[in-house]
Structures are given as structure tokens and as C-alpha cells.
Amino acid sequence: MSWKNLKQASLADALLVEHAALTELDGVHNLIDWQAIAAELADIHVKKRGEQAYPPIIMFKALLLQVWYNLSDPALEKQLARDLLFRRFVGLSLDQPLPDHSSLWRFRNLLSEQGRFERLLNQLNTQLAEAGLLIRSGQISIMDASVITASRNRPDKTADGRSTLDPEAAYNVKAGSDGQRRTTYGYKVHINVEEDGYINKACYTAGNVHDSQCLAILLTGEEHAVYADSAYASQAHDTLLQTRPIRNGILKRAYRNTPLSKAARQTSRNHSATRSIVERVSGVMKLHYGMGRARYLGLARNQARFMLMAFAYNLKRAFTIHTECHRSTE
Numbered sequence: 001m002s003w004k005n006l007k008q009a010s011l012a013d014a015l016l017v018e019h020a021a022l023t024e025l026d027g028v029h030n031l032i033d034w035q036a037i038a039a040e041l042a043d044i045h046v047k048k049r050g051e052q053a054y055p056p057i058i059m060f061k062a063l064l065l066q067v068w069y070n071l072s073d074p075a076l077e078k079q080l081a082r083d084l085l086f087r088r089f090v091g092l093s094l095d096q097p098l099p100d101h102s103s104l105w106r107f108r109n110l111l112s113e114q115g116r117f118e119r120l121l122n123q124l125n126t127q128l129a130e131a132g133l134l135i136r137s138g139q140i141s142i143m144d145a146s147v148i149t150a151s152r153n154r155p156d157k158t159a160d161g162r163s164t165l166d167p168e169a170a171y172n173v174k175a176g177s178d179g180q181r182r183t184t185y186g187y188k189v190h191i192n193v194e195e196d197g198y199i200n201k202a203c204y205t206a207g208n209v210h211d212s213q214c215l216a217i218l219l220t221g222e223e224h225a226v227y228a229d230s231a232y233a234s235q236a237h238d239t240l241l242q243t244r245p246i247r248n249g250i251l252k253r254a255y256r257n258t259p260l261s262k263a264a265r266q267t268s269r270n271h272s273a274t275r276s277i278v279e280r281v282s283g284v285m286k287l288h289y290g291m292g293r294a295r296y297l298g299l300a301r302n303q304a305r306f307m308l309m310a311f312a313y314n315l316k317r318a319f320t321i322h323t324e325c326h327r328s329t330e
Helices: 032-042 056-068 073-082 085-090 101-113 119-132 209-220 235-243 264-287 298-327
Strands: 141-150 170-175 181-193 199-206 225-228 246-249
Touching: 032 119, 056 073, 056 085, 056 298, 073 085, 073 264, 085 101, 085 170, 085 209, 101 119, 101 298, 119 199, 119 235, 119 298, 141 209, 181 209, 181 264, 199 298, 209 225, 209 235, 209 264, 225 264, 235 246, 246 264
Parallel strands: 141 225, 225 246
Antiparallel strands: 141 181, 170 181, 181 199
């Protein structure tokens, strides 16, 4: 299966009148080297036999648009067909055919099956670091977990008696700020962000997996300090961070009849501004990217969706920082 030749612009493209609405994503697009991203995807669909496929970089860019505009697969196909901004971003001329929603769905699953999402996120972060937009020297890791409601979360049964629940999700019970216990059937995403709000790593699990089980997985090996809430507190983690060595910013946990000391409470207050960074990232992704609810059945597909969110979020975050830096120098 080879790739379609979609590089040449058509006469219809030359007749388009330039408008600011068509260039809204140009700044984001021009921020990174897409050839390096394409190189990470270069061995996809390279077989000689079979129907020609769309170049992987076009498909990947389309999936980023899906995240930014919170679209379903069929809605993404429609938007690519009628939105000039979308065609401009992915690099499709007006006279060129479009990938359908099933092709986009299969491509995302293929990236997941081949374990490419983490490599793509690392490639992006490396580029941002080289451009001075992400600082890795003296980096800190701020960790937290967010509960995600499963797409099928009601305990009903089908006509043949099978449960309608997503079989790979699980129940999560969490005490809210009002003291009430809330039960959610779904997943958890455990994320590691640095102090400018970029996502370093992520771990996607069923909802019943405790936050602390993902701390070691989320370490990048480059951080000099780790900040997290008391859910991550354990002697094993204290020992792990001490042997690295990594400064331990995990909050101490209070126990029955053993309240926190005055010093521990003060430390919690001192670290609250730092730990709030990861909460802001989760809030943005829930509000604008639809992270709070799973779209698909199964852990792998929803993990793929989140990793695309992480890439899309970091790219937009980098553009915001780049714009702010440019303004401050004017």
C-alpha cells in the first residue's frame, strides 16, 4: 500500500481569496517542524500492494483538528469536506479526495496498536525544548489523576442479558470537597506536567486503579523534584525518590488520631500553587477538549484519544507561550 500523491496545489486553491479566518492556525502550524513528525510515521502504509493510502502526516493533522474542535469521527469527515481552514491545516487541496471517518478511526487505532503516541509526544517536546519553549534543565514533575466517565456507564442489560457497561472500565469512589462520596464508572488519566503546564507523560487506567500505582511510570528521569497530593504518599515512593535522587514534594498524609503537624500543613500551603498547575491543565482539557467523558469503548481507544489530546494541548500551549514572549519583546 503506497501513499496518495497530494502535494500539488490546484487552480481552485489559487483562486481563493486570502482571509484571516483561513490563517487562524498558521501560527500553530509553523511553530514546529512537521517533517520530523512525518519521519516518526514514515513506515506506515508503505507496502507496494493494495489501495493507495493518505500520507500519515495528513491523517495525523486531521486527528489534531478533531481534538481542538472536539469532533466525532463522522463530524471530522464533514468538517474536512466543507471547512477551508481544516483543508489548509492538513494540506489538502480543494480538488483532492478526503479520508472518510472509518479511515480516520482505523489510523488512530493503528497508531495506538503500534505504540506511537508516546514517541510522537516526545518528538514534539524535544522540538519545543530545542526552540526554547520548554525548559528541561532543572525540570519538575507535578502529578495528579483525573476521573473520566465511561461512554457506557449505566448498569443496564441488553435484550440477551448482557451488561451495557464498558467492560474495561471500573468504578471509582472519591470524596468531594463537600465531603460527599461520588461514584463514577469509567477510567482515570494520570498525568505528569512541568511548571509551564506542558504534559510530560501520561498513564491511562481503569477507574479503580489508585493514583499511587502510576507514580514510577510517570517519572521522566530528567526531573529534580516531584510534587503530588497525599494520594501518592508512601514509604516506597519516599525511598524511590531518595535513591534517584529527586526532591520529594509529595504531601504527607494524615491518619486517624494522627493529624498533620503544623510544619506539614505549612508545606502543603507552600506547595499548593505548584500543584495547582496540573489541576489547571486537567480543567482546560475537560472544558475545551471533552476529556471528562470517554468517547469510545475500551481502554486502548480512549488512551489513544487522550494522547492525541496531550499532543494537541502541548502544541497550543507552546503557541501561547511563544506569542506571549514575542509580545513582551516588542
